[in-house]
Amino acid sequence: MSVSSSADLALQTKGLSHIYQGVNGEVQALSDINIDVKAGKFIVIVGPSGCGKTSLLMMMAGLRRQTTGELLCLGQPMHEPDPQRVGVVFQEASLYPWLTAADNVAFPLSIRGDDKQRARQRALSMLALVGLEGFENRYPHELSGGMKQRVSIARGLAQDPPVLLMDEPFAALDEQTRMTMGHELLRIWSTTSKTVVFITHSLTEAVYLADEVHVMSARPGRLIDFVAIDLPRPRTYEIMATERFGMLRERIWQQIRKSH
Amino acid sequence: MNGWIYAIRLAALLAFFGAWDFAPRLGIVNSSLLPPFGDVLSTLWGLLDRPKVQEAILVTGAEVLVAFAIAIPLGTVLGVVIAESQYIGAIFRPLLFYVFSIPKSIFLPMFILVFGISFAQKVAYAAFTTTFVVLMSAAACVESVKEEFILVARSYGATRSQILFRVYLPSMLPMLLEAIRIAMIFNFTGVMIAEMYASRSGIGHLIAGWGENFQMPQLFAGILLLSLIAIAFNESIRVLEERYSTWRAS
Numbered sequence: 001m002s003v004s005s006s007a008d009l010a011l012q013t014k015g016l017s018h019i020y021q022g023v024n025g026e027v028q029a030l031s032d033i034n035i036d037v038k039a040g041k042f043i044v045i046v047g048p049s050g051c052g053k054t055s056l057l058m059m060m061a062g063l064r065r066q067t068t069g070e071l072l073c074l075g076q077p078m079h080e081p082d083p084q085r086v087g088v089v090f091q092e093a094s095l096y097p098w099l100t101a102a103d104n105v106a107f108p109l110s111i112r113g114d115d116k117q118r119a120r121q122r123a124l125s126m127l128a129l130v131g132l133e134g135f136e137n138r139y140p141h142e143l144s145g146g147m148k149q150r151v152s153i154a155r156g157l158a159q160d161p162p163v164l165l166m167d168e169p170f171a172a173l174d175e176q177t178r179m180t181m182g183h184e185l186l187r188i189w190s191t192t193s194k195t196v197v198f199i200t201h202s203l204t205e206a207v208y209l210a211d212e213v214h215v216m217s218a219r220p221g222r223l224i225d226f227v228a229i230d231l232p233r234p235r236t237y238e239i240m241a242t243e244r245f246g247m248l249r250e251r252i253w254q255q256i257r258k259s260h
Numbered sequence: 261m262n263g264w265i266y267a268i269r270l271a272a273l274l275a276f277f278g279a280w281d282f283a284p285r286l287g288i289v290n291s292s293l294l295p296p297f298g299d300v301l302s303t304l305w306g307l308l309d310r311p312k313v314q315e316a317i318l319v320t321g322a323e324v325l326v327a328f329a330i331a332i333p334l335g336t337v338l339g340v341v342i343a344e345s346q347y348i349g350a351i352f353r354p355l356l357f358y359v360f361s362i363p364k365s366i367f368l369p370m371f372i373l374v375f376g377i378s379f380a381q382k383v384a385y386a387a388f389t390t391t392f393v394v395l396m397s398a399a400a401c402v403e404s405v406k407e408e409f410i411l412v413a414r415s416y417g418a419t420r421s422q423i424l425f426r427v428y429l430p431s432m433l434p435m436l437l438e439a440i441r442i443a444m445i446f447n448f449t450g451v452m453i454a455e456m457y458a459s460r461s462g463i464g465h466l467i468a469g470w471g472e473n474f475q476m477p478q479l480f481a482g483i484l485l486l487s488l489i490a491i492a493f494n495e496s497i498r499v500l501e502e503r504y505s506t507w508r509a510s
Binding site for chain 1: 406
């Protein structure tokens, strides 16, 4: 095994912290976060509610500035959102309800000023990739929860960014849809070779999806454990019934429990 | 199904005007209090030919439009400031809510003292009442834009003007049109009250005079005319509203 040089890193944080002004003075949301994310990996960050997972993702997206520390994306700092490097898939209901599925997916491209025809072609092929062929002219309110999140993923992929950040994208879905979507996401990921940073508080989802799971503690959010998920790919639903899966899940759970 | 509803609506409308026409003629209601619909229509037709009435329509129309042209931008700017600025909102929002709850017509004598019985008095009073409605709706419009919508646009590198025109505007449009429609109802009412209370011109002035002089066909003709103008405006905005709010159905 070779030591990873910083050239292989899609994302790197050094001593990242975030402090904000709350009603009762300063609140330390994140403390000393050090993560190296290798290019092409599927990273999952888990932690209890309010541990600052979303804050961390917002910083990676350039939507929020860290208080101290350094954050590099593809070797460069993220001072502001850069859709050429990073695509973000948000929590539920972030689609624009006044735009059709295709127009939602094409939105990042039209913001960039792409040719309309080309943007539409790209949107249609992204919709096909997420399994929504033929739904391009539907409005979000005409789609199910799972379909809406497929559109969100397609929108995140539209500009073909090397890094995809996902903030609890399946949290609002029912258990079955959630499992199917996780499986679908792995399929899409395997065809696009993106680096994915995925946030969730579902441990099963974390172990099922990830190459590596980073465990965060409750406020102030700190990284307390790192678990390499050595389960084979492509993963199938049966893998969840294996002893190894259960062990990995249990280890993460113990870490979270201890941190309370 | 839809066809039936339209047919029944039309029938109800015809029945209403039919009853209005027949009941006074047959002596079921006193025709000097409620003149038959046919007579009212022909009175209206005659009135529209009279220069005095034409002038009144122009005066009222001008008052309504000028008051509207003042109240919409003024109310919108104030509403957006209150919704967007935390401090200004925290200070003025409760105060504005207090004033909003007061019936505005009690201020009418003050407007007469300041502006005299004039065009300016009608415009100022109507703009005053309407601005509050616009202000409240505009603040609600801005607040209805979900934070995620803005976050998404920012994450794709949208500029401020792109966020304004591609996110705020389409997101607010259905509510904005509704606000304009409702503001016009208040605006029209403001002008009418001001005209009926004290004035020398305008449709409100004529209507008040016809009422006092017991000229019922003229009075009803005036009511009919105003109703038609108000409904026409309201409906044309509503058509736009429906066109831009199909996505709101859920």
